Amino acid sequence: MPVSGSPRVSDFTVIPPRSGAAFRLPAGKTLTVVDPEGHQVADLLAYSADDVREVISNGRTFDYEETIALTAGHRLWSNRSRAMLSITEDTVGRHDFLLTPCSEATFRHFYADKPVHRGCFGNLAEALEPFGIGPDDIPTAFNLFMNVPVDGSSGKLRVLPPTSKPGDRIELRAEIDCIIGLTACSAYDSNGGSFKPIHYAIT
Numbered sequence: 001m002p003v004s005g006s007p008r009v010s011d012f013t014v015i016p017p018r019s020g021a022a023f024r025l026p027a028g029k030t031l032t033v034v035d036p037e038g039h040q041v042a043d044l045l046a047y048s049a050d051d052v053r054e055v056i057s058n059g060r061t062f063d064y065e066e067t068i069a070l071t072a073g074h075r076l077w078s079n080r081s082r083a084m085l086s087i088t089e090d091t092v093g094r095h096d097f098l099l100t101p102c103s104e105a106t107f108r109h110f111y112a113d114k115p116v117h118r119g120c121f122g123n124l125a126e127a128l129e130p131f132g133i134g135p136d137d138i139p140t141a142f143n144l145f146m147n148v149p150v151d152g153s154s155g156k157l158r159v160l161p162p163t164s165k166p167g168d169r170i171e172l173r174a175e176i177d178c179i180i181g182l183t184a185c186s187a188y189d190s191n192g193g194s195f196k197p198i199h200y201a202i203t
Contacts, residue, residue: 006032006203007032007201007203011201011203012032012034012199012200012201013199013200013201014197014198014199015042015182015183015184015197015198015199015200016184016197017184017195017196017197018117018123018184018185018186018195019123019183019184020043020120020123020124020126020127020181020182020183020184021127021181021182021183021200022124022127022128022130022131022133022179022180022181022182023179023180023182023202024049024177024178024179024180025046025174025177025178025179025180025202026049026174026177026178027174027175027176027177027178028173028174029173029174029202029203030088030171030172030173030174030202030203031085031171031172031173031174031180031200031201031202032169032170032171032200032201032202032203033144033169033170033171033172033182033198033199033200034167034168034169034198034199034200034201035092035144035145035162035164035165035166035167035168035169035196035198036166036167036196036197036198036199037166037196037197038162038164038165038166038167038168038196039145039161039162039164039191039192039194039196040145040162040164040184040185040191040195040196040197040198041143041144041145041146041162041184041185041187041190041191042143042144042145042182042183042184042185042198043101043120043124043141043142043143043144043181043182043183043185044056044141044142044143044144044172044180044181044182045124045128045138045139045141045142045180045181045182046076046078046084046085046142046178046179046180046181047128047131047133047137047178047179047180047181048078048080048082048084048176048177048178048179049176049177049178049179050176050177052131052132052133052137052179053137054078054079054080054082055078055079055137055139056076056077056078056079056084056085056139056141056142057077057078057079057139058097058098058139058140058142060077060078060079060081061074061075061076061077061097062097063077064077064081065077068097068098068150069093070087070095070097070142071087071090071093071095072087072088072089072090072093073087074086074087075087075175076142076172079139082175082176083175083176084174084175084176084178085172085173085174085175085178086172086173086175087170087171087172088171088172088173089169089170089171090169090170090171091168091169091170092145092162092163092164092168092169092170094145094146094147094162094163094164095142095143095144095145095146095170096142096143096146096147096148097140097141097142097143098140098148098150098157099140099143099146099148099157099159100121100139100140100141101119101120101121101124101138101140101141101183102117102119102120102121102185102186102187102190103118103119103120103121103122104116104117104118104119104121104122106119106121106187107119107187110187110189111188114188117186118186119186119187120141120183120185120186120187121135121138123183123186124138124141124181124183125138127181128179128181131179133179133181138181141181143185143190144170145162145163145164145168145170146159146162146185146190147159147160147161147162147163148160159187159189159190160189161191161192161193162190162191162192182198182200183198184196184197184198
């Protein structure tokens with residue numbers, strides 16, 4: 001998995017299955033997110049560390065990058081039209097920026113025959129609370145490794161298992177001082193019916 005200049009295995013922090021974390025990512029630092037076992041989604045949020053009302057925006061990002069297929073060479077933009085993160089490496093090339101974090105309501109809507117879980121929304125809300133970020137401040141996440149094909153004629157969405165393999169990764173360089181929320185996703189369809197950890201490192 002590691003390549004020249006990449007974090008060592010000992011540098012990584014583990015996010016256990018169906019949980020989340022939040023942390024600071026200073027400008028110029030690189031966040032590496034790894035799917036260690038494959039087929040696992042990670043929801044990512046970014047806020048300005050100087051003012052958490054400035055937050056990652058899928059609409060601004062689609063507008064300025066002129067694509068919904070975001071990968072290496074693209075940037076993720078804020079609601080104030082500032083570049084927040086640049087994707088510098090991506091071994092998967094398939095992510096989603098259309099769907100909101102799964103929540104208790106998601107489970108009641110799609111998984112009526114399965115136990116209700118607070119989902120990524122609840123995990124992010126808990127992790128981000130110490131930074132003064134509340135549930136109503138959580139926007140659409142950049143869903144790493146999530147596979148959401150869109151039919152070209154009807155516009156219909158499907159949620160399929162991720163294409164990521166064990167050890168696949170994405171690297172994002174902070175363009176401003178950020179607060180990051182990151183999960184190991186909890187939704188059944190997003191992860192092909194099983195739940196695994198996510199690893200991350202800051203270099």
